[in-house]
Amino acid sequence: MFDKKYFESIGEELNSLKNRVRALIKNKHWQTDDWHKESLLRSAIRRLTAYIGVGASCRSPQIL
Secondary structure: OOOHHHHHHHHHHHHHHHHHHHHHHOOOOHHHHHHHHHHHHHHHHHHHHHHHOOOOOOOOOOOO
16 A cells, blocks of 8 residues: 555654754754654654545554
8 A cells, every 4th residue: 555665755754843843942942842743753653644544444453
């Protein structure tokens, strides 16, 4: 369904967002840096799983 380039592009996108957060916060507050990165990752996962899950009517028991 998805090829390797698709997942590589997602990785590149996440790395780019991570670098932007680091550039904005620099060394001023590491806890905020980590919190923002976690927030970006949660957002990306939510966005990607919603996209992948479109049209699915149920999940297999292994996923639950």
